[in-house]
Amino acid sequence: MNSFVYDIPVKVYFGENQLGHLGQELRKFGRRVLLTYGGGSIKRNGLYDRVIEELRGAEMEVFELSGIEPNPRIESVRKGAEMCKEHGIDVLLAVGGGSTIDATKFMAAGACVDHDPWEFFGAGAKPIERALPIVTILTLSATGSEMDAGGVISNLATQDKLGRMAPAMLPKVSFLDPTLTYSVSAYQTACGAADIMSHIMEVYFNTNKDLFMLDSVMESLLKTVVKFAPVAVAEPENYEARANLMWASSWAINGFINGGRKKAWSCHPMEHELSAVYDITHGLGLAILTPRWMEYCLDESNVDRYVSFGVNVFGIDSKLEPMAIARESIKRLSEFFFSTLGLKSTFTEVGIKREDFAQMARKACRYGDIKGFKTLTPEDVERIYEMCL
């Protein structure tokens, strides 16, 4: 237990008015930049113009790839990797949320190899030894991609949504300006909050015990989301709320909280199958799944973890019976997602159908049973899906 390597050399500019450092940071890597972004929102809210102004000021030569999808697709990655090769790109600048940043990571890696970037994924995946340098400007607090080395890409042709990590893809510099998330809708803010909480809970609910210090830090991060997500939903331009969510989202998944824990995550693989087939928002899928997964896994042997969670995150009275605290903690989390944040609470409401459960469950376990907080077979996954109807 608790042997690990900590190595997160991402430089972060946090706060308002930090974009003035963008040009100087990019120029460290060269002059030719591939600017990547999603839909047109950054054009509507003025961010695009500010970025272009900085790039011009730094005398960068700018190439652009827009239209990166939510649940980003391998086609975008292929296109970006090709553009990097064609134009001799020195550095990639991703402006957006996790989808844009994730896709950009694999463009940067794809630019350094001759094979199809989809070969980075799945069984027999090719190694990722190099990537062009990546700089990010974050516009959505959720995935933590701005400070981690991983990403998830969808292939609609094969109905796969697969993740991959590689230190080479860690962003060199990330700009985290909370005001850039003011325009994020209440719905996307809520989904982002669910994603952040899930990243922490996937590690917190883990039988592979580690440092108390990290458990306590995880509770701090969870409390931060519980406190500020509703504020951000109600007051989209509340700086304090946006800032707390933004920094919490990075620390939820940059690796710090893991310490030496090695167990697999559970809800993320179950959710990725939903998004792969139905293209629903990742955070919404996680919000629906997580309380059911907690309920499914709860037993006398692991009740202590639920007790710590309920008492330290939701302030449930520690003098109650452990099982009562555990059940109350699941109830509080459900209320938080479905009442406080207003997310839909069932697969039925979002159109996910029973007929796909067996196949999705099989794919969720494509690498074998999910050896997480509780080992889940494809049958277990199907049962959890059923609880979500």
Add this chain to the structure above:
Amino acid sequence: MNSFVYDIPVKVYFGENQLGHLGQELRKFGRRVLLTYGGGSIKRNGLYDRVIEELRGAEMEVFELSGIEPNPRIESVRKGAEMCKEHGIDVLLAVGGGSTIDATKFMAAGACVDHDPWEFFGAGAKPIERALPIVTILTLSATGSEMDAGGVISNLATQDKLGRMAPAMLPKVSFLDPTLTYSVSAYQTACGAADIMSHIMEVYFNTNKDLFMLDSVMESLLKTVVKFAPVAVAEPENYEARANLMWASSWAINGFINGGRKKAWSCHPMEHELSAVYDITHGLGLAILTPRWMEYCLDESNVDRYVSFGVNVFGIDSKLEPMAIARESIKRLSEFFFSTLGLKSTFTEVGIKREDFAQMARKACRYGDIKGFKTLTPEDVERIYEMCL
């Protein structure tokens, strides 16, 4: 508020049996290493032999500088910097606690300039733009020097103890093996705990408000020390306790918890004058000073901070009156230092005399009043010293 740059590119090998990576990490920087350490304890406990074995295995050419003092002195720094120049050192390997690591940082910086290293300190200090690469093996959980860019050096000739930070001095790699702290005495463990807590409290007690998330993380770190320092004192070979203290000590001062807070620290400058004149253990001085400083600063305008501290770190009932919680929190902290950890509680007991107060207070404010949680003039500092008698 809360605009900042986060940039801590230190690679940490945490846990038992990580020293096998030492050779490969050092070789990235070259072949000629200056090994620095303090008294002979690393020879007695076998660590010296293990390190030498790794260095030989990596075919490093080893130069040694031992005898670095607690409250390390400028003479050692001068000697180390000279050795670096004389032998064309590529990388410095500091094996020890904060004293050895601090001194090694300024040797590494001193090796890159022509002037006396003491010119890095005080008014009109010379810039620190470069330093040779530094690798550390930590043997004492206290100062956090293994993951930060600063250090403190004493000059007994001028009775000065002065700190300095510079990103160039950030260690490249640090090895944190909790078992290497098993031999730390109960007294030094207690002093280290007080130092860790002070690093956090200097930031936590700060009128320059910042992210709730970071306040909550600070409470987590403080709870970690309160929980595990007594365990480590009672059971020196308790891995869990040593591991939690070790990782908490790094995160207490590597800059993460600061966020955008800018206010000055208070207890550290007051304590440095004690150590400069009396050469007492830094953590002991902090333990004696901190509760008195809290008492001196407490008023209606800042009582909320004490309430958060008391409730969230020491579990004091939040339903009590704020002033009662504040006073109770000071009492609990005093009990923790002086009863639970068994540290001496007064200047009188450690031989610090009233006759030196005026001069030490003047020196503590050498750069002007201490603009921290509450602005302290030399007269305020003297009064706090008097409360410690």
